[in-house]
Amino acid sequence: MHMADALLSPAVGAVMWSASAFMTAYSARRVQIQLDNRKIPLMGVLGAFVFAAQMINFTIPGTGSSGHLGGGLLLAILLGPHAAFLTMASVLTVQALFFADGGLLALGCNIFNLGFFPCFVAYPVIYKNIVKDKPDSKRLTIASVLAALFALQLGSLGVVLQTFVSDISMLPFTSFLMMMQPIHLAIGLVEGMATAGVVSFLWNTRPEILESAAAGKPLAPIPIRNILIVMLIASVFIGGFFSWFASEHPDGLEWSLQKVTGSTELDMPEQGVHEKLDRIQQKTALLPDYAFQEKEGSLPDEKNRSGSRTVTTLAGLSGGFLVLACGVLIGLILKKRNHTI
Amino acid sequence: MSRLETAFYDLGHLDLLAEKNTPIHRLDPRVKVVVTLLFILYVVSFDRYEVARLLPFFLFPAVLIGMADLPFGYLWRKLLLVSPFVLFIGIFNPFLDREILLQVGPLGISGGWISLLSILLRFILSVGAGLLLIATTGFPAICMSLEKLGAPKVFTVQLLMLYRYLFVLIEETIRMIRAYTLRSFAKKRIRYPVFRHLLGNLLLRTLDRAQRIHMAMLSRALTGEIRIARQFKFGPAELFSLAGCIVLLTFMRFADIAEFLGKLILETVT
Numbered sequence: 001m002h003m004a005d006a007l008l009s010p011a012v013g014a015v016m017w018s019a020s021a022f023m024t025a026y027s028a029r030r031v032q033i034q035l036d037n038r039k040i041p042l043m044g045v046l047g048a049f050v051f052a053a054q055m056i057n058f059t060i061p062g063t064g065s066s067g068h069l070g071g072g073l074l075l076a077i078l079l080g081p082h083a084a085f086l087t088m089a090s091v092l093t094v095q096a097l098f099f100a101d102g103g104l105l106a107l108g109c110n111i112f113n114l115g116f117f118p119c120f121v122a123y124p125v126i127y128k129n130i131v132k133d134k135p136d137s138k139r140l141t142i143a144s145v146l147a148a149l150f151a152l153q154l155g156s157l158g159v160v161l162q163t164f165v166s167d168i169s170m171l172p173f174t175s176f177l178m179m180m181q182p183i184h185l186a187i188g189l190v191e192g193m194a195t196a197g198v199v200s201f202l203w204n205t206r207p208e209i210l211e212s213a214a215a216g217k218p219l220a221p222i223p224i225r226n227i228l229i230v231m232l233i234a235s236v237f238i239g240g241f242f243s244w245f246a247s248e249h250p251d252g253l254e255w256s257l258q259k260v261t262g263s264t265e266l267d268m269p270e271q272g273v274h275e276k277l278d279r280i281q282q283k284t285a286l287l288p289d290y291a292f293q294e295k296e297g298s299l300p301d302e303k304n305r306s307g308s309r310t311v312t313t314l315a316g317l318s319g320g321f322l323v324l325a326c327g328v329l330i331g332l333i334l335k336k337r338n339h340t341i
Numbered sequence: 342m343s344r345l346e347t348a349f350y351d352l353g354h355l356d357l358l359a360e361k362n363t364p365i366h367r368l369d370p371r372v373k374v375v376v377t378l379l380f381i382l383y384v385v386s387f388d389r390y391e392v393a394r395l396l397p398f399f400l401f402p403a404v405l406i407g408m409a410d411l412p413f414g415y416l417w418r419k420l421l422l423v424s425p426f427v428l429f430i431g432i433f434n435p436f437l438d439r440e441i442l443l444q445v446g447p448l449g450i451s452g453g454w455i456s457l458l459s460i461l462l463r464f465i466l467s468v469g470a471g472l473l474l475i476a477t478t479g480f481p482a483i484c485m486s487l488e489k490l491g492a493p494k495v496f497t498v499q500l501l502m503l504y505r506y507l508f509v510l511i512e513e514t515i516r517m518i519r520a521y522t523l524r525s526f527a528k529k530r531i532r533y534p535v536f537r538h539l540l541g542n543l544l545l546r547t548l549d550r551a552q553r554i555h556m557a558m559l560s561r562a563l564t565g566e567i568r569i570a571r572q573f574k575f576g577p578a579e580l581f582s583l584a585g586c587i588v589l590l591t592f593m594r595f596a597d598i599a600e601f602l603g604k605l606i607l608e609t610v611t
Binding site: 002004005006007008009010013014024025028029031032040041042043044045046047048049051052053055056057058059069086087089090091093094096097098099100101103104105163167168169170171172193194197198200201202205206209321322324326327328330331332333334 | 352355377378381382385386389396397399400401402403404406407408413419420422423426427430431433434437438453456459460461463464467468470471472474475480483492493494495496498499500501502503504505506507509510511513514515517518530531532533535536537538539540541543544545547548550551554555558599602603606
């Protein structure tokens with residue numbers, strides 16, 4: 001599932017962007033070093049293949065629904081992790097621009113969830129270790145299914161964490177997790193079956209392709225430490241920046257992190273979801289701009305203030321609509337003028 | 342089947358929009374990429390309960406649609422098509438946050454509904470901005486401006502190649518599915534064993550195609566370096582629109598225009 005801009009805070013989006021940008025630059029360098037220039041058209045055409053492949057759906061036996069290929073793992077098997085990561089990043093960029101899957105700010109998250117996890121985690125850790133350097137039909141199938149399951153679980157965990165830390169949606173962490181992980185178990189199984197199907201077909205028809213891919217150079221150590229450093233620096237920098245310019249609401253990473261650590265209290269039975277929501281609401285009630293709910297038994301002075309808040313919000317809304325109407329009008333006038341010319 | 346083909350022609354349609362010749366289309370793509378990113382960043386940086394201050398941001402897409410002469414209905418339908426995920430996550434807010442935050446006469450509106458509305462507005466603005474970028478700029482120009490802005494060359498070349506062969510492979514896929522449909526006695530769905538073979542064959546054809554492309558590139562003197570020839574100019578029009586957009590967007594982000602105007606109206610009315 002693609003992460004969306006609307007559920008993302010700028011801090012989280014920017015941190016994931018910098019992590020993905022770093023990985024893209026790193027992979028680009030690796031691909032350029034081992035430049036086997038046959039790979040350039042191969043990457044481009046395989047990227048297009050992933051798109052085309054997503055148009056072929058198969059029925060999932062026993063259910064009414066159908067599934068298709070996701071692509072990350074298959075690309076890693078065919079191209080190796082670095083080139084596959086670049087290809088997946090390009091696929092996601094086109095999806096974000098043309099099909100509006102996710103959005104531009106969420107692109108960093110999506111590249112990380114759907115590109116980094118299958119190419120740099122599931123492929124080397126699971127697929128490579130099962131297949132080793134002597135592929136056969138059974139091993140290829142098991143390895144693809146398990147690796148796809150693992151990659152999709154990590155990816156959906158990524159979506160849950162990014163949504164939670166962004167704090168735009170109010171879904172509690174645990175229930176969102178309980179909702180997403182099982183769904184992605186099913187999606188992962190479909191992805192695994194599709195990947196395994198193609199890989200074993202390829203093994204039966206043109207085994208040399210997989211053999212040469214399997215015999216490819218072993219994976220260079222992934223700069224996990226560097227990624228973490230980049231993410232840390234980015235979060236400190238961006239967190240500081242946003243808390244400076246958006247200090248009117250504690251929406252920054254700092255507060256979210258504090259909430260993440262605070263959420264461990266959720267495990268205690270007497271402090272349930274409601275308590276946590278109450279805490280969140282208390283926090284939001286402290287925000288000067290949004291404290292327009294009435295407090296019982298409050299001072300008259302405060303009551304006055306909350307009354308005036310309602311007026312100002314109404315004022316804000318009506319002003320907003322006015323600007324909106326002006327915008328639509330301007331748009332229409334400009335359009336008409338364009339047509340009359 | 343028809344769904345496939347519509348999706349395909351749709352892809353081309355967005356790109357055709359980018360062929361128009363309006364002041365917006367003529368701007369340097371770098372300006373449009375930077376302004377779009379800034380716009381999205383500002384839109385999502387608002388507080389969870391913000392609604393009023395998001396509304397002025399609709400000026401930007403409205404002016405763009407007007408000036409660039411884009412079909413509003415088409416873009417709107419594309420937006421609706423991708424809204425389910427956001428709706429699916431956002432719809433829980435009204436159930437989780439029932440505290441009344443806004444009282445309009447007898448009607449109390451809870452924080453959850455306000456934040457759901459805010460999520461939907463963010464969604465329309467941010468995704469809409471992306472669609473407008475592609476409809477006013479075109480994909481190849483965006484790739485090239487990404488490279489000028491510092492993205493690795495291997496990556497931008499990859500984007501361009503992907504885009505070039507996307508149409509070729511989609512046509513190939515449509516042909517394969519049509520052939521299958523004609524031979525399968527109106528069986529609507531594709532079973533897994535057939536799927537394997539269809540996809541596998543498509544992959545084999547793809548690999549062969551990659552090899553042919555590589556040979557063609559070699560015979561046209563490929564050295565490993567990909568060159569992109571395109572003129573970029575950063576003239577007074579670019580400078581003016583870049584600076585203007587940044588100032589305007591920053592002003593809309595930090596100054597509460599909506600509230601100021603609204604107060605003005607309420608004062609004149611009362």
